[in-house]
Amino acid sequence: MSEPGYDIVILGAGSGGYAAALRGAQLGLSVALIDGDKVGGTCLHRGCIPTKAYLHAAETADAVRDSEQFGVNSTFGGIDMAKVGSYRDSVVARLYKGLQGLLSSRKVDVIQGWGRLVAPDTVEVDGRRITGRHVVLATGSYSRTLPGLEIEGRVITSEQALQMDWVPSRAVVLGGGVIGLEFASVWKSFGADVTIIEGLPHLANNEDEAISKQLERSFRKRGIAFKTNTRFSSVTQDDGGVHVTTEDGATVDGDVLLVAVGRGPVTEGLGYEEAGVHLDRGFVLTDEHLHTGVANIYAVGDIVPGLQLAHRGFRQGIVVAEEIAGLTPEPIIESGIPRVTFCDPEIASVGLTEKQAHEQYGDAVVTTEYNLAGNGKSSILATQGFVKLVAVKDGPIVGFHAIGARMGEQVGEGELMVNWEAYPDDLASLIHAHPTQNEAIGEAAMALAGKPLHAHN
Numbered sequence: 133m134s135e136p137g138y139d140i141v142i143l144g145a146g147s148g149g150y151a152a153a154l155r156g157a158q159l160g161l162s163v164a165l166i167d168g169d170k171v172g173g174t175c176l177h178r179g180c181i182p183t184k185a186y187l188h189a190a191e192t193a194d195a196v197r198d199s200e201q202f203g204v205n206s207t208f209g210g211i212d213m214a215k216v217g218s219y220r221d222s223v224v225a226r227l228y229k230g231l232q233g234l235l236s237s238r239k240v241d242v243i244q245g246w247g248r249l250v251a252p253d254t255v256e257v258d259g260r261r262i263t264g265r266h267v268v269l270a271t272g273s274y275s276r277t278l279p280g281l282e283i284e285g286r287v288i289t290s291e292q293a294l295q296m297d298w299v300p301s302r303a304v305v306l307g308g309g310v311i312g313l314e315f316a317s318v319w320k321s322f323g324a325d326v327t328i329i330e331g332l333p334h335l336a337n338n339e340d341e342a343i344s345k346q347l348e349r350s351f352r353k354r355g356i357a358f359k360t361n362t363r364f365s366s367v368t369q370d371d372g373g374v375h376v377t378t379e380d381g382a383t384v385d386g387d388v389l390l391v392a393v394g395r396g397p398v399t400e401g402l403g404y405e406e407a408g409v410h411l412d413r414g415f416v417l418t419d420e421h422l423h424t425g426v427a428n429i430y431a432v433g434d435i436v437p438g439l440q441l442a443h444r445g446f447r448q449g450i451v452v453a454e455e456i457a458g459l460t461p462e463p464i465i466e467s468g469i470p471r472v473t474f475c476d477p478e479i480a481s482v483g484l485t486e487k488q489a490h491e492q493y494g495d496a497v498v499t500t501e502y503n504l505a506g507n508g509k510s511s512i513l514a515t516q517g518f519v520k521l522v523a524v525k526d527g528p529i530v531g532f533h534a535i536g537a538r539m540g541e542q543v544g545e546g547e548l549m550v551n552w553e554a555y556p557d558d559l560a561s562l563i564h565a566h567p568t569q570n571e572a573i574g575e576a577a578m579a580l581a582g583k584p585l586h587a588h589n
């Protein structure tokens with residue numbers, strides 16, 4: 133039996149789904165938000181938030197270890213994973229409660245249960261048929277593995293890694309992308325010997341090459357081992373640990389193997405194809421308005437091909453809710469989405485890499501790098517790195533790239549300059565507060581505008 137219809141029925145209450153729910157309700161629409169697990173999804177419960185709590189604990193451990201260089205005597209007493217876990221859980225619990233409160237205060241009907249699309253306007257949950265004038269698919273993603281590589285025992289993904297109540301003394305990380313780099317960084321700070329295996333030429337291979345190379349220098353300095361251009365071949369495990377073999381015939385031993393080779397869309401068996409929704413390798417295809425082309429069905433978040441980031445999902449959710457409410461939101465430009473990898477050192481970027489800019493603009497590309505060695509606050513923090521700007525010759529800045537401790541926090545200005553198509557001169561005339569790492573952006577812009585100040589010509 134069908135229940136009275138909603139304006140929007142949303143399947144999946146992660147970043148994309150709950151943002152659509154909140155914005156839809158704010159615009160006066162009636163909203164049903166369905167999830168078989170907890171509202172907040174991957175990001176809140178097993179992604180962004182718990183990993184960033186670990187990274188903060190890792191930073192604290194390093195601060196204690198390195199405190200004497202700042203004249204603070206201390207003794208590092210080790211990592212208590214039970215306490216790290218309760219710190220992580222308390223942060224997640226507080227945010228989870230806040231989100232539940234927000235959804236209820238906006239009068240979103242949260243429906244608990246696993247749902248399936250049974251008609252273009254109907255989701256069935258435990259025999260209940262919930263209909264909507266519009267349906268938003270937001271079922272998110274899962275940790276992928278490689279063919280023949282079973283996730284079991286000591287071979288784990290980020291989900292199991294976040295549940296470990298012990299610190300490995302040796303960890304092997306398969307994949308030098310965002311998730312692999314963040315866990316490698318945490319475990320190293322927690323005291324493990326870490327080896328990363330990456331099939332592509334660089335760690336953080338999607339970033340500007342200068343950034344990837346700086347990360348590799350920094351990781352080498354931190355004693356994080358890595359093998360790039362190296363493909364995984366097989367793994368065995370026993371009571372002593374895992375034994376990983378790569379295609380070059382080498383082996384790496386560890387207590388665990390973290391498989392961090394990307395995330396696949398959760399779309400199988402959910403009735404999407406039967407409803408006529410087009411899938412490409414499991415991802416839901418949409419137009420720029422995130423409409424699937426079928427009835428009033430939209431899709432948001434990790435199931436839509438592109439960057440799998442929480443803030444992209446949030447924005448997509450908002451855009452879809454506004455579309456449904458009859459507003460005309462701007463479509464999202466994928467390259468304008470800010471990206472941060474929270475390892476130590478942090479990487480922040482938005483817009484085009486130098487290589488992509490050349491592909492788009494040919495020779496009419498100029499770049500500058502401002503080294504954090506010339507930045508007062510970065511010297512105080514004893515961090516290395518740089519800010520790199522990529523611009524069209526006599527034109528706007530099209531790429532912002534930064535690496536260094538805490539540089540993730542600088543991505544906001546990068547986002548504004550790229551998305552507002554700022555010219556180097558626009559930025560060079562803005563005042564950046566002293567002494568902040570933010571000044572490095574101002575200095576880079578001044579250099580690009582032909583008037584470097586704190587830089588040796």
Ligand SMILES: Cc1cc2nc3c(=O)[nH]c(=O)nc-3n(C[C@H](O)[C@H](O)[C@H](O)COP(=O)(O)OP(=O)(O)OC[C@H]3O[C@@H](n4cnc5c(N)ncnc54)[C@H](O)[C@@H]3O)c2cc1C
Nearest residue numbers: 144146147148168173174175179247272433434440441442
């Ligand atoms: C370890 C890790 C760290 C990350 N760190 C960051 C970070 O620092 N910054 C960042 O921006 N992104 C990060 N991400 C990515 C981010 O978590 C995702 O991009 C984001 O969660 C995607 O949101 P979503 O709404 O598409 O899906 P999800 O958050 O995956 O939510 C989907 C929801 O749908 C529900 N669901 C699925 N199928 C059904 C069904 N049939 N019926 C009912 N409910 C269903 C699930 O229970 C889930 O709650 C990280 C991810 C991981 C794994």
